[in-house]
Amino acid sequence: MPEPAGTFAGQVALVTGAASGIGRATTLLLLERGASVLACDLNAGAGATLEEEASGRAAGRLAFRVADVALEADVAGAVAAATAAFGRLDLVVNNAGVPGAFGPITELAVEDWDYTFSVLARGVFLGTKHGARALIDQGGGGAIVNVASIAAFSAGAGPQAYSAAKAAVVNFTRSAAVELAPHRIRVNAVCPGVIRTPFLEPGRPQDLGPLLGRVQPWPEAGQPADVARVVAFLASAEAGFVTGEAVVVDGGLEAAGPGLDRVLKVDPRHAGLVGVSRGSTGAPHEVRRRPGQA
Numbered sequence: 001m002p003e004p005a006g007t008f009a010g011q012v013a014l015v016t017g018a019a020s021g022i023g024r025a026t027t028l029l030l031l032e033r034g035a036s037v038l039a040c041d042l043n044a045g046a047g048a049t050l051e052e053e054a055s056g057r058a059a060g061r062l063a064f065r066v067a068d069v070a071l072e073a074d075v076a077g078a079v080a081a082a083t084a085a086f087g088r089l090d091l092v093v094n095n096a097g098v099p100g101a102f103g104p105i106t107e108l109a110v111e112d113w114d115y116t117f118s119v120l121a122r123g124v125f126l127g128t129k130h131g132a133r134a135l136i137d138q139g140g141g142g143a144i145v146n147v148a149s150i151a152a153f154s155a156g157a158g159p160q161a162y163s164a165a166k167a168a169v170v171n172f173t174r175s176a177a178v179e180l181a182p183h184r185i186r187v188n189a190v191c192p193g194v195i196r197t198p199f200l201e202p203g204r205p206q207d208l209g210p211l212l213g214r215v216q217p218w219p220e221a222g223q224p225a226d227v228a229r230v231v232a233f234l235a236s237a238e239a240g241f242v243t244g245e246a247v248v249v250d251g252g253l254e255a256a257g258p259g260l261d262r263v264l265k266v267d268p269r270h271a272g273l274v275g276v277s278r279g280s281t282g283a284p285h286e287v288r289r290r291p292g293q294a
């Protein structure tokens with residue numbers, strides 16, 4: 001990695017869930033673009049691997065700390081560690097996450113529901129609370145980016161507790177953006193679709209083939225770096241007038257909608273037809289066969 005010269009030269013970021021997937025990619029990208037990063041995660045082993053990977057390339061600009069985002073003392077400690085290690089704080093990326101409770105609603109255990117919310121929703125609240133305190137005390141503004149999910153918007157992209165907690169993250173992002181705007185602290189969310197990380201494949205690689213080009217219009221699988229680049233944009237001065245937004249990063253999955261045309265087989269493209277329907281106006285429809293279609 002080159003010496004700091006990029007977008008974030010001289011800036012300090014705190015990234016949670018930094019030892020894997022999207023958090024790891026975000027940490028490496030922020031380092032590459034000149035930031036110093038206090039990376040925290042529950043997984044100490046994966047954190048040590050991240051430190052090894054960055055050592056020598058980001059000379060002295062990465063510090064790793066074990067922290068549980070569901071615990072207020074751990075999050076407050078991580079914020080304090082960032083300012084102690086690097087002298088200031090500019091960016092907070094609240095990324096740590098788990099799939100959490102799954103199964104029928106009628107069978108879900110309250111403790112599993114609460115665990116899911118404690119990591120996904122409370123974790124974002126605590127990162128924002130303690131991050132914003134430090135940014136306000138320091139003066140000069142800053143940026144917070146919360147990693148939500150397209151699961152925030154509908155059923156079918158994650159279990160119930162996960163989806164509800166991610167919806168809470170999107171809504172909280174808006175409240176926090178409004179409240180922190182007078183301090184020039186921007187708060188945004190990214191909503192990834194399906195991204196190839198260990199999150200999807202505990203123990204075995206997930207076959208994303210049936211998804212690609214169908215449920216997800218884009219033909220390639222989403223990668224952690226695809227999300228990291230959007231996080232970096234939202235954290236950067238380039239996004240200086242963007243706050244309270246939830247940016248979807250999903251290869252068109254949300255845009256594809258419910259796919260009724262496919263399911264009901266009413267998409268005329270599949271029948272080799274092209275033309276215009278004038279509805280019930282009484283004017284004639286025009287239907288032509290596409291060139292080369294029987």
Ligand SMILES: NC(=O)c1ccc[n+]([C@@H]2O[C@H](COP(=O)([O-])OP(=O)(O)OC[C@H]3O[C@@H](n4cnc5c(N)ncnc54)[C@H](O)[C@@H]3O)[C@@H](O)[C@H]2O)c1
Pocket residue numbers: 016017018019020021022023040041042043046067068069070095096097098119147148149150191192193194195196197198199200
């Ligand atoms: N991978 C996807 O398809 C996808 C899609 C939408 C949203 N997301 C979200 O992106 C974020 C990152 O997920 P990922 O895909 O990179 O997963 P990942 O499993 O690769 O990484 C998540 C990291 O968070 C850490 N973590 C979990 N609980 C923690 C806690 N309580 N305190 C501190 N660290 C904790 C894990 O140890 C892990 O290193 C999550 O919030 C996830 O919900 C992922």
